Amino acid sequence: MKPASDTIVEALNGLAPRIALVLGSGLGGLVDAVEDPVRIPYGELDGFPPSGVSGHAGEVVAGRIGGKPVLLLSGRVHYYEKGNAAAMRPVLEVLKGIGIETLILTNAAGSLREDLEPGSVMLIEDHINFSGTNPLIGEERDARFVGMTSAYNAALRTAIEVAAAKEEIGIDKGVYMWFSGPSFETPAEIRMARTMGADAVGMSTVPEVIIGRFLGLRCAACSVITNYGAGMTGGELSHTETKDMAPVGGKKLQAILTRAIGDMA
Numbered sequence: 017m018k019p020a021s022d023t024i025v026e027a028l029n030g031l032a033p034r035i036a037l038v039l040g041s042g043l044g045g046l047v048d049a050v051e052d053p054v055r056i057p058y059g060e061l062d063g064f065p066p067s068g069v070s071g072h073a074g075e076v077v078a079g080r081i082g083g084k085p086v087l088l089l090s091g092r093v094h095y096y097e098k099g100n101a102a103a104m105r106p107v108l109e110v111l112k113g114i115g116i117e118t119l120i121l122t123n124a125a126g127s128l129r130e131d132l133e134p135g136s137v138m139l140i141e142d143h144i145n146f147s148g149t150n151p152l153i154g155e156e157r158d159a160r161f162v163g164m165t166s167a168y169n170a171a172l173r174t175a176i177e178v179a180a181a182k183e184e185i186g187i188d189k190g191v192y193m194w195f196s197g198p199s200f201e202t203p204a205e206i207r208m209a210r211t212m213g214a215d216a217v218g219m220s221t222v223p224e225v226i227i228g229r230f231l232g233l234r235c236a237a238c239s240v241i242t243n244y245g246a247g248m249t250g251g252e253l254s255h256t257e258t259k260d261m262a263p264v265g266g267k268k269l270q271a272i273l274t275r276a277i278g279d280m281a
């Protein structure tokens with residue numbers, strides 16, 4: 017099999033995206049916003065791990081959004097699938113290799129705040145890595161000591177906020193806490209997360225931001241809130257609920273990101 021970067025560059029046929037997006041659970045709708053899409057299943061890309069999670073398609077979709085060349089990763093691999101926090105590293109290295117400079121991540125998340133309702137969008141300002149692991153464990157070069165003080169790029173965050181205002185869509189801001197999953201949190205863990213200063217909880221994104229910063233990519237991330245955290249309402253949580261609710265906020269996020277990307281220099 018030839019290197020994934022060659023396969024992608026050939027398929028792009030001259031298109032040179034500098035922006036890549038990672039689409040979270042049930043957020044595949046953003047693919048519909050891509051003009052003249054080129055689709056490459058992960059199976060045709062050397063080193064791209066197949067995602068075993070329903071709601072994740074597992075393909076690269078490239079084209080234009082708002083006139084700008086973009087590359088979407090529809091489907092990601094999670095730490096909880098095989099216990100490998102660095103599962104997305106080969107993918108992100110390939111993106112870096114083909115000239116991607118900006119990485120925008122999306123995810124579905126549980127809310128820890130009553131005023132952050134399911135169906136809303138939260139711009140991630142910072143994160144708490146509560147997984148106990150790190151995707152750079154085993155990396156031997158000094159580059160592993162990645163500064164995370166401004167992991168979520170300020171200019172990108174502003175661009176996303178401005179885009180939301182132009183689209184007249186409310187966007188919240190907050191701290192995302194990474195739990196390993198795949199089981200959902202307990203009510204006690206949710207109370208702890210709130211006390212520790214988190215606004216939302218989820219099972220992805222943080223390792224990708226760490227790898228992204230390691231690779232020198234500008235990172236931004238948004239959560240689509242699919243539910244309140246465990247114990248905040250009466251009911252039990254489920255992945256079905258995540259998949260059913262994600263498109264609600266997903267539509268808002270699609271409009272915001274389409275505008276933000278179109279306006280990017």
Ligand code: HPA
Pocket residue numbers: 124125126127195200201217218219242243244245246253258
């Ligand atoms: N917890 C963790 N991950 C999630 C949740 C949640 O409540 N909702 C969607 N992804």
